[in-house]
Amino acid sequence: MLAILSALIPTFGLIVAGFALRHWRFLPDAFWPGAEKLTYFITFPALLFANTAKADLGSLPVTGIAIVILGTACAMAALTILAKPALQVSDAAFTSIFQGAIRPNTYIGLAVAAALLGERGLTVTALCVALIVPTVNVLSVLACSHWGDNNRKTGIISVLRDVIRNPLLMACVLGLVANASGLGLPPIAGPFLEILGRAALPIGLLAVGAGIDLQAARRAGGPVAASTLGKLALSPAIAIGLSLLLDMPPIDMAALAFYAGLPCSASAYVLARLMGGDAKMMASIITVHTLVAIATMPILAILLHAA
Template structure:
C-alpha cells in the first residue's frame, strides 16, 4: 500500500501545484496554454517514440488486451445512450456526458502506469492509447453528428482528427521503428530521452492549470451520470472483459487503471468546436480529476 501512495501522491501533487500556479498567475496565464501545446506536440510524442521504438512489444495477450479496452469503450457508450432514452437530457449535454464517460487523461495514465509498473507498464499503456484514441475520436464525433447539428462534421473532419493527433502519429512512428528493427542514431535517441523526461511533469501541471473549480455548481445530475459512467460502469465492464479474455497480472491491473482515469481535458476543446455543453464539460473534467485519486487508490489496492 505504501508504494501505491508513493506513486499516486507525486502525480496528483503536480496536478494541484499546476492549479496553485493558476491561482497565483505564475508565471502568467498566457504561459500555460503555450506550455500545454509544447507538451502535446513535442514532449509527449518524444516520450512515446522513445519508449515504443525500443520496447519489447511481444505479448501473448496483446489482441485481447486491446480488445477489452475497445469493447468497454463501445459498450459504455451504448449504455449511456440507453440511459439517455430513459432519463433524457439536452443533446449538447449528452455529448459532454459521453465524452466524460469514455475519454481518458493520457498524461495521468502514462504517469501512473510508469510510476507504479515501471517501463513495461508505460509501454502497455502506450499500446492502449494507440488504438483507444482513434476509436474514441470516431465514437465521439459520431455522437456529435447524431445529436448536434453541425456543418463541420464530415468524413474529412474525422480523418483529420485522427491523423493530426500527435500522440497517434508518435505511436505509429515509434511502433514502426520497433517493428522494422530500425536503430535510431545515438544523438537522436538521447535527445528524445531528454525531452521525454519533461513530458509527464509538464503534462500534469497543465492538467492542474485546466481545472475550473467555479464551474462546479450546475448540471449536477449530468455530472453524476458522467461520474457513474466513467468510474463505475467503465471499470466494471473492463474488468469483466479482461477476465473473459483470460487477462491477469499487470495487464489486468493496467486495464482497470485505464477504466477509472478521469476524462481528457481535450474533451473541452471538442465540445467547444462542435457545439457541446462547454460549461458541463468543464464541470465533468474538474470533478472527475478531483475524485479520481480515490477511485484509483481503491482500484490499485485490490489489483496491484
C-alpha cells in the first residue's frame, strides 16, 4: 500500500499545486489557457505518438482491450439514459450528467498508468485513448444535439470531421501506423518527441488543478453525487467485470479499470456551453469528480493490488 501511495501522491500533488498556483495568482490567469493549449496540441500528442510507435503491440490483447473499454463506455451511456427519469433533471442538465458518465480525463489516466503500471500500462492506456476519444465525442455530441437547450442538430459528417481532427486521436493513429509499418521512432525525431512528451504530464496535471472550481463544487447536489458514484465506482467495476470474463492479464485489467474510473474531462464543459447543456452543472461534475478521484484512485489501486 505504501508503494502505491508513494507513486500516486506526486501525481495528485501536481493537481493540488496547480490549484494553489491559480488560487494564489502566482501566475497570471492568461497563463493557463496557453498551458492547456500547449498540452492538448503539442506535448500530449508527442507522448502518445512516441509511446504507441515504439510499443510491443503484438504482446497486447487488443481485441480484449477494445471490448472492455468500449463495452464499459456503452454500458455507462445506456445505464445513464435508463436512469434519466429517476434523476429528475432538465434535459440540458441531463446532457451534463451523460457526459460525466462517459468522458475520461486522459491527463490523469496517463499519469496514473505511468506511475503504477510502467510502459505496458501506458501503452494500454494509449490504446484506450485511441478507442474512447472518437466514441465518447460522438456520443456526447449526439446527446447534446438531442437534449441540449439550443436544439442544434449536428450532422454525423460534421461530428466525424471534428473527431478526426482531435490531436490526441491523430497522435495515437499515427503512432499505430508507424508501429505497424516497422518504422517505429525515427532516429532524430523520436528522441525529440520523447523529450517533448515528458512535459505533458506535469503541465497537464497542473492545468487540471488550475481548473478546479470550488464554487462549482458547492453547488453540487444529488444528480452530481449520482454522477460521481457512477463514473468513479460503477464504471471501473464494469471494466473489471468484463476483464475477468475475458481473462485479461492483471496489468491490462488494472489499466482498463483506472481508465474507466477517471474523473470527467474538462473538455465536457466546452461542449456543454456550446451545445445547450447545463454548463454550471458540468463545472460541478468536473470539479467534484476530480476532487473525489484523489481518494478513489488510490483505493482502486489498493483493491486491484490486493486482488
